Amino acid sequence: MKIVTVGGAGTIGRRLVPALRARGHEVVVAGRTSGDVHVDLTSHGTIEAMYREVGAVDAVVSIAAHGELDDFRTLTRDALYANMRAKFFGQADLVLTGQHHVADRASFTLTSGIFADQPWPHVTGGGVISGSLHGFVLSAAIELPRDLRINVVSPTLIGDSVDHFGAHFPGMRPVPMDELVEHYVTCVEGDGTGLIIRAYGPDSAKAHEGGAHLGSSGG
Numbered sequence: 001m002k003i004v005t006v007g008g009a010g011t012i013g014r015r016l017v018p019a020l021r022a023r024g025h026e027v028v029v030a031g032r033t034s035g036d037v038h039v040d041l042t043s044h045g046t047i048e049a050m051y052r053e054v055g056a057v058d059a060v061v062s063i064a065a066h067g068e069l070d071d072f073r074t075l076t077r078d079a080l081y082a083n084m085r086a087k088f089f090g091q092a093d094l095v096l097t098g099q100h101h102v103a104d105r106a107s108f109t110l111t112s113g114i115f116a117d118q119p120w121p122h123v124t125g126g127g128v129i130s131g132s133l134h135g136f137v138l139s140a141a142i143e144l145p146r147d148l149r150i151n152v153v154s155p156t157l158i159g160d161s162v163d164h165f166g167a168h169f170p171g172m173r174p175v176p177m178d179e180l181v182e183h184y185v186t187c188v189e190g191d192g193t194g195l196i197i198r199a200y201g202p203d204s205a206k207a208h209e210g211g212a213h214l215g216s217s218g219g
Contacts, residue, residue, distance in 0.1 A: 001025045001026070001057075001058035001059055001188070001189075002025070002026045002028070002054075002055075002056075002057045002058050002059075002103075003020055003025050003026065003027050003028070003057060003058060003059040003060070003061060003188060004027075004028045004029075004030055004037075004050070004054050004057050004059070004060050004061070005017055005020075005027055005028070005029055005030065005061045005063060006030045006031070006039060006041070006050075006060065006061065006062045006063065006064045006094065007030075007031060007062065007063040007064025008027065008029035008030065008031065008035060008061075008063065009029055009031050009034045009035055010031075010063060010064065012063040012111075012177075012180065012181075012184075013029065013063050015177050015178075015180075015181050016061070016063065016181050016184050016185075017029060019181050019185060020185065020188070023185070023189075025188075028054050028057070030050055030054075031064070032064075037050050037053050037054060038050070040086075041062075041064055041085075041086040041087075041089075041090025041091065041093070041094070042085045042086050042089075042090055044093055044097070047090075047093050047094060047097050047098075048097060051097060051098060051101035051102075052101070056101065056102060056103040056106075057101075057102055057103065057106060058102070058103050058105075058106050058107075059106055059107045059108075059109070059188045060094055060095075060098055060102065060106070060107070060108045060109070061109045061184060061187075061188065062091050062094055062108070062109065062110050062111055063111050063184075064086070064090075068083050068125060069122045069123065070083065070122055070123070070124055070125050071122060072122075072124050075124055075125075079125075080124070080125055080128065083125035083129065084125065084128065084129050084132070087129045087133075088128075088129045088132050088133060088136075091110045091111070091133060092133075092136055094108065094110075095108050095110070095136075095140055095144075095150060099144055099145065099146075099148060102148065104146045104147060104148075105146065105147045105148065105149070106148055106149075107148070107149040107150065107151070107187065107188060107193075108140075108148070108149070108150040108151075109150075109151050109152070109153060109184060109187040109188060110133055110137060110150070110151070110152040110153070111152065111153050111154075111155070112129070112130035112131075112133040112134060112152050112153070112154040112196075113126055113129075113130045113154055113155060113156075114130075114154060114155065114156040114198075114200060115127040115130055116130035116131040116133075116134055116154060117154075117198070130154060133152055134152060134154070134196050137150050137151065137152045137194060137195075137196065138194055138196075141193045141194030142194070144193075149191070149192070149193035150193055150194070151187040151192060151193060151194070151195040151196075151197060152195070152196055152197065153180070153183050153184055153187065153197045153199060154196055154197060154198050154199060154200075155175050155180055155199040155200075156173065156175050156199065156200045173200075175199045175200065179199065180199050183197045183199050
């Protein structure tokens with residue numbers, strides 16, 4: 001397959017891109033300031049330009065943006081919207097625009113997070129963003145044309161980010177990187193759609209069992 005990974009030079013991408021290439025796939029890395037092509041998820045024009053440049057890919061994997069920490073007592077509408085621009089609206093735009101550019105039976109794999117299901121201090125934005133992504137994926141899965149598929153991987157704290165973010169989430173069990181990568185690979189190579197892959201710690205390997213499977217791509 002020809003796969004574009006948006007954010008492929010980041011923490012997850014540094015593990016996922018080599019894994020996909022080792023399985024024989026052609027991987028194009030897209031990023032705001034690095035990669036084979038440039039894209040800014042806050043800019044619709046760059047998303048359009050990316051799709052024109054990479055051509056009719058077989059899969060799009062979004063592992064780029066992350067939600068910012070916040071404080072509910074001082075959180076404002078504008079700050080919440082700014083937090084959602086790339087992580088929610090940008091990922092949604094990858095699908096809304098991409099449906100007109102990708103190959104038949106292509107797939108989209110987005111990234112949300114545990115805060116859609118588990119509240120935590122200072123992540124109101126993260127919870128809203130991830131919950132919105134889950135609703136978007138479930139709706140898109142039943143309406144995308146041309147046997148296109150869509151799924152979302154929802155990790156907890158990821159193994160390679162513990163040193164950077166662990167202090168913000170004491171007691172949260174990280175998901176091992178090899179398990180997380182396998183979830184993305186399964187979304188790309190499988191036939192499921194409408195799946196919410198909850199990659200939460202020791203039960204991560206069973207995450208697909210609890211997903212909202214709405215059918216297959218038919219191909």
